[in-house]
Structures are given as C-alpha cells and as structure tokens.
Amino acid sequence: MTAANLAGKPVAEALLAEVAQRAQALPHPPRLALIRLGEDPASVSYVRSKDKKAGEVGIQSEVHALPEDTTQEELLSLIARLNAEGSVHGILVQLPLPAHIDEAPVLLAVDPAKDVDGFHPYNVAQMWAGHAQLNPCTPRGILEILDFYGVDVAGKRAVVVGRSEIVGRPMAAMLLGRDATVTIAHSRTADLGAVTREADILVVAVGRPQFITPEMVKPGATVIDVGINRIDVGGKGKIVGDVHPDVAEVAGGLTPVPGGVGLLTVAQLMANTVTAAELQAAER
C-alpha cells in the first residue's frame, strides 16, 4: 500500500480564496500586526511569509521587528497600543520569545478579540468548552486538511503525539469537538507504539526527526506530520518531519513535509484575521 499524499497546497489555496472574498466584503480591509523580537532566522522567515501571504489576500499587515533586548514593559506597551487601535484587527506575537521575556503575561495582554493565534487563556478556555471563535492556527489548519480530503473524524480513534500548548493540546481539544475518541501521548507514554497503533488518525508534533516509524502505525491510518526539523544531510540543510518516510507504505494518507501542515498554519492565520475583523465589525 502507498499512502495518499495529503498535500497542503490545494487545501491552503481553497481556504485563501475564501478568505480573500471575505476580506473584500468587509467595510475596511482587515489589518494584522505581527510582532517579532530578535533575529532568530526561523522566526524572521515565518514572519516574512505571514506578511507576504496577508498582502496576497487583501489583509493589511505590518511587521513590528523589535530588538532582541526589548524589555517586557516595552513589549507590553506596544501590545496595549495595538489593542487600543480600532483599525488593527489581529495581533500576533511570534514565539518563541527571548529568554528574558515572560511569555504568559504577554499572551494575556493581547485583547482576546484580536488574538488571531488563539493563545489567550480566554480563547483556550472557550476552545476546550467547545465554542471558540478563534482557534490556534496549526490544529485548526489540520482540520481543514482532514475535511478537504474527506477524512471522517466522528467516532474515530485519534491519537495526538505531543502535548505542546500550540499544537498537541489544542489539537486534542478540536478533535474532541469533532467527536473523535482522543488520546494524548507524549515523551513519558509507556509503550508508545501500542498507543499509536490504535489510531485511525495520528497527529504527530514532537519535534524529533523521523520519530514515528512504520511499525507504530495502523495500516490505512491517516497520519498528520506537524514536524519541521532542519537537519544536515551530507553537508546540506534539509527539512524533515516527525514521521519516517517509510510510513507511507502502511498509512492510508500522509501529509508531506514541507508542503503539508505548515502551509495551512499560515493560511489559517489569514482566516483567523478575517474572522476577527468580521466579529469586530459586527460589534460596532
């Protein structure tokens, strides 16, 4: 068997086309503020691609590139200013933040209505309660992939490997919201392979290259690879996922890396920005 390639591109294109239409229909163009501290190359590149994609779908974006040594107070005062600015609909603080910044108060400072990452504790609680308006981009984008390729979720066994606040935990909440039977596995899970082999839908977000091998996968399962690991292969940089390529021989469907989930993370950020703008327009 060889797994269907669950490519992100057609899914992202369909979502972005809908987003562009919704942006057009608004009284004012949606506006997204992207905040980044320091010059971490991955963060620079991610923020650049978000900024570029926004322009393509009619979202006005602005990058606030602050120095690495920006203080917590300075960052909080920028967020307060953007919260108060009525024409700004979405605010994203790129993670990870430098070590001297305390992340929790920063996420708490973003107006929940402008929290296009879905990381504010109010939005996290709404999500677990099953009625969030703004969901974290990566797991929400994964639901778009499942829907696009016709993968049923209700009643299925879903296993999420990884318990991060930005992927694993919200993914579990959203799969539960779609009536899956959900298990969260992690680095301390005993006999991980026995757990992952139960999965009809296996979502892997552990940040370890090629960690999931074929014998850990139920034949025919849908496997979603969230990993983006930059590794060195014979002196050349290469991006690989958390799932070993041989898994394609047992899985029913597999997302590629690159070209899979990452594309949906960015597309879903655009969707969340338009949703935030729509909700704020309705408030006035």
Ligand SMILES: Nc1nc(=O)c2c([nH]1)NC[C@@H]1CN(c3ccc(C(=O)N[C@@H](CCC(=O)O)C(=O)O)cc3)C=[N+]21
């Ligand atoms: N506040 C915040 N929100 C985020 O949403 C957020 C963040 N911080 N910090 C870092 C992670 C990572 N992330 C990705 C964005 C785009 C791709 C992406 O475009 N991937 C492409 C290209 C891969 C590449 O060349 O790097 C692909 O998978 O094909 C991946 C990952 C957003 N994140």
